[in-house]
Amino acid sequence: MAFSLIGDDTCQFIAPTPLPDPYWIAVSPEAAELVGISLDSNQLPQDPDWLAILAGNPAELGQRLFSKPMATAYSGHQFGHWAGQLGDGRAILLGELNHQELQLKGAGMTRYSRMGDGRAVLRSSIREFLCSEAMHALGIPTTRALSLVGSKQAVRRETMETAAVCSRLAPSFIRIGHFEHYAANGLHVRLQELAAYLIEAHYPECKSSNTPYLALFKAISARNAKCVAHWQAVGFCHGVLNSDNISALGLTMDYGPFGFLDHTALDHICNHTDSGGRYAYHRQPKIMHWNMACLANAMVPLVEMESPGQDAAEILRAALSDFPPEYEAKWLTLFRGKLGLQIDTPDDMDLIEALLQLMHANQADFTNAFRSLSKVQKKDAHSNWRDQFLDRDAADAWLSQYRTRLQQESNSDAERAAQMNCVNPKFILRNHLAQRAIENAQQDDFTEVNRLQRILSRPFEDQPGFEQYALAPLPDEVVTDLSCSS
Ligand code: AMP
Ligand code: MG
Numbered sequence: 201m202a203f204s205l206i207g208d209d210t211c212q213f214i215a216p217t218p219l220p221d222p223y224w225i226a227v228s229p230e231a232a233e234l235v236g237i238s239l240d241s242n243q244l245p246q247d248p249d250w251l252a253i254l255a256g257n258p259a260e261l262g263q264r265l266f267s268k269p270m271a272t273a274y275s276g277h278q279f280g281h282w283a284g285q286l287g288d289g290r291a292i293l294l295g296e297l298n299h300q301e302l303q304l305k306g307a308g309m310t311r312y313s314r315m316g317d318g319r320a321v322l323r324s325s326i327r328e329f330l331c332s333e334a335m336h337a338l339g340i341p342t343t344r345a346l347s348l349v350g351s352k353q354a355v356r357r358e359t360m361e362t363a364a365v366c367s368r369l370a371p372s373f374i375r376i377g378h379f380e381h382y383a384a385n386g387l388h389v390r391l392q393e394l395a396a397y398l399i400e401a402h403y404p405e406c407k408s409s410n411t412p413y414l415a416l417f418k419a420i421s422a423r424n425a426k427c428v429a430h431w432q433a434v435g436f437c438h439g440v441l442n443s444d445n446i447s448a449l450g451l452t453m454d455y456g457p458f459g460f461l462d463h464t465a466l467d468h469i470c471n472h473t474d475s476g477g478r479y480a481y482h483r484q485p486k487i488m489h490w491n492m493a494c495l496a497n498a499m500v501p502l503v504e505m506e507s508p509g510q511d512a513a514e515i516l517r518a519a520l521s522d523f524p525p526e527y528e529a530k531w532l533t534l535f536r537g538k539l540g541l542q543i544d545t546p547d548d549m550d551l552i553e554a555l556l557q558l559m560h561a562n563q564a565d566f567t568n569a570f571r572s573l574s575k576v577q578k579k580d581a582h583s584n585w586r587d588q589f590l591d592r593d594a595a596d597a598w599l600s601q602y603r604t605r606l607q608q609e610s611n612s613d614a615e616r617a618a619q620m621n622c623v624n625p626k627f628i629l630r631n632h633l634a635q636r637a638i639e640n641a642q643q644d645d646f647t648e649v650n651r652l653q654r655i656l657s658r659p660f661e662d663q664p665g666f667e668q669y670a671l672a673p674l675p676d677e678v679v680t681d682l683s684c685s686s
Contacts, residue, residue, distance in 0.1 A: 203272075203374060203397045210381070210390055211272045216256025216292045217308025217318060219365055224251060225326070225348040225646050226653055228333050231369055232346060235297035239347065254367045255349045256292070256307040266295035266302070271310035274377035275384055276444025277494055279478055284384075286377060286444045289313040290320060293373065300369040302346070307365055319355045323638045324686035325364035326649055328455040330637070332368065334629045334656035335452055340430040341423070342452040343370040348649075350641075357685050362642075370451055372402060376495045377444030383498035388505075395502055402449055413502040418519050421492045422526050423450025428488040429530035432481075433538060434628065435461030435566035439471035440684060441479045441487045443494040457682035460628045461566040462672045464559035470631075472683040485531075489523045496520050537623045538570050539602070540616040542609055551605060558598050562589040565672040567628050574620035577613045578606045625659035627666075631682070632673035 232239040239250060252259035253266075271288040278286075292307040305328065306320030320328075325348055332345035346367040353363040374394065382390040395413055398420075399406045409415035427450045431438065437459050438445070438452070445454040459470030466482045474480075479487060496516040503512035535552045536544070559569050569588055576583050576599065589595035609616065629652070637648040655669050663669075673679075 203372065203394065203401075209273065210387065211270050212311040213268055213270045214292065214310055215258070215269055216294075216304055216365075218257040219255040219307075219349065219351045219363060220353050222251060222255030222257065222349045222351050222365075225322075225350045225364065225641065226329060226649050227347045228329075228345055228653070230336075230657065231333065231344045234344065235300050235302070235346070235369060237297070250347075251349065253294070254304070254347045255351070255365055256304050262294070265297070269294050271312060272378065273312055273381055274375055274444055275381035276375070276377035276442055277380070277491075278442040278444070279474070279476075280490075282384075283442075283444075285312065285381065286314075287312050289316045290318045291368075291373070299371060300344075301371070301373055303368045303370075303373055305366045305368060306363060317355065319353070319363040320366065320686055321355050321357055321361040322350055322364040322641060323361065324456065325366040326638050326641055327458070327634055328366050328368075330634060330649065330652055330656065331455045331458060331629050332452075333653060334659065335436070337657050337659050338430075338434055338625055338628075340434065340436070340452060341427050341450055343368050343373070343447070345369075370447070370449065370453070372398070372449055373453070374398065374448040375444055375453070376446040376448060376491055376498070378448070379495055379498035380443060383501060388501050391498070391502055392505070395499075398448060411503070411506050413499060413506050414515060414519060417496060417499050417503075417516060418522060420448055420450065420495060421520065421523050424488050424492060425485075425523050425526035426450060426530045427452060428485050429527055429534055431484060432531060433534040433623075434625065435464070435481070437461070437468060437470040437479070437481045438484065439474070439479055439682070441484065441491065443491045446488070446491045446495075456684055456686055459631050459679075459682065462630060462678070463563040464556070464566045464569070465563070466556065466560045470682060472681050485524075485527050489520070489527075492523055493520055534623070538573075538620065540574065540609070540620040541605070542611065542619075545605070545608065547605070551601060554598055554601070558589065558591075558594055561594070562591055564588045567625060568670065568672065570624040571621070571626050571670075574617040574624065576602065576606075578603060578609075622660050626662060626670050627655050627659045629656055630673060631679035632677040633669060635677075635679050 227239040249259050249261045253262035269292050271292050274287050275285045289312050291303050291305045294302045309318030329345040329348040332342055335342040346369050348366050350364045355361050355363045395416055399416055403416055403419045406412045406415035439457040447453045457471040468481045469477045500512045503515055572585055576585050586592050586595035637652050640648045655666055
């Protein structure tokens with residue numbers, strides 16, 4: 201059941217604007233399976249009906265399945281400042297399949313498009329498509345991508361580009377920005393309906409609480425705390441952690457100028473537009489906490505309703521303080537796993553922090569430093585793991601601490617290595633790989649998009665023959681100019 205809205209200012213029933221002469225670029229067979237439709241990436245283009253639907257063009261099947269497409273209004277804070285109403289400027293919800301909402305991004309103008317043309321360019325659509333599915337394969341909560349459809353339709357950004365539509369799936373696309381929109385406009389009934397919908401459909405555990413709205417706030421905050429811990433564990437930088445890009449289900453969403461760390465720079469800023477580094481890698485947990493404060497503010501009227509006579513703001517402020525421990529607990533669990541540590545000891549946090557500092561000081565490749573750690577043996581003092589570090593002595597010093605710690609673990613080197621290789625990926629969507637796929641696609645060659653998609657669907661497997669996809673970029677391959685332009 202999608203959050204159903206009646207025809208008022210908070211949503212617009214609107215059909216997508218057809219993308220002219222669409223063609224398939226990619227589909228995700230796993231995402232298609234999730235919604236029970238059969239799209240075989242080896243046989244494209246094979247289904248004209250679905251091509252039409254996913255390009256936002258009328259098709260009999262589409263009209264039957266999705267009779268009331270709509271765009272919703274949301275607001276939010278951008279770069280720390282209230283920005284008022286923002287979306288959905290170019291995302292149109294077609295409807296629901298198998299408990300997943302199907303949304304087209306870049307499907308044309310809506311009432312909320314402001315100055316935009318309602319389209320998304322090929323470049324950013326490829327990035328969203330590939331990263332959504334890559335994050336899912338990494339085990340990270342995320343919206344999914346079902347398909348990527350291209351067109352020769354010209355779109356003006358800094359230069360002339362072409363349009364594409366990425367179709368996305370999620371149990372719900374509700375954002376913190378929806379709460380903020382209703383609260384800022386005094387739409388308290390809408391707020392209540394939204395909270396009731398989320399509890400009913402996505403947070404049933406809150407139903408039994410004496411204060412279900414407060415329970416909902418805590419549950420949303422906890423899910424987002426866990427999500428950002430996952431990002432930190434794979435070196436993922438979202439790039440635009442505005443409150444309107446934060447999911448009410450704790451999913452990674454709205455892939456823009458994101459980036460995975462290549463060399464470890466804990467203060468890495470992936471978004472060219474973010475000159476102050478508000479959304480730098482090491483700030484993401486604090487920023488997510490800040491976004492939960494935005495949600496808390498928007499939920500004050502709800503908590504007032506269920507706890508009359510009490511200080512609702514104070515109640516929410518207290519609940520907000522659960523975020524740091526929730527985040528830290530998840531972070532510690534994930535990083536213990538990355539180091540192959542099964543039992544908990546009080547010094548683990550320091551050991552992990554020391555490793556991150558070592559990697560940062562030596563600009564070690566984040567992904568490869570963790571992946572290769574599984575080769576370190578408990579007894580054998582020699583390891584070429586140290587060779588990734590300019591300061592070999594510092595690497596040896598950390599390794600010696602690590603080996604001492606490993607003595608407390610009962611499993612064998614081989615068992616530990618197998619476990620570590622299931623949580624430390626070999627393949628991530630490095631920006632230079634995405635860039636190469638994009639440049640080929642701009643010349644109508646989609647093989648690299650498809651190849652990358654296949655490799656990234658099995659990030660923890662060795663995949664002999666594809667070693668080059670696991671390498672850090674060469675200096676001239678580094679992508680430095682990702683902005684919000686999309
Ligand atoms: P973003 O900063 O990409 O998350 O976008 C913020 C809002 O602006 C979203 O609701 C988008 O739908 C909207 N938007 C971005 N680009 C466009 C565009 N080309 N046309 C219409 N709306 C857009
Ligand atoms: Mg957005």
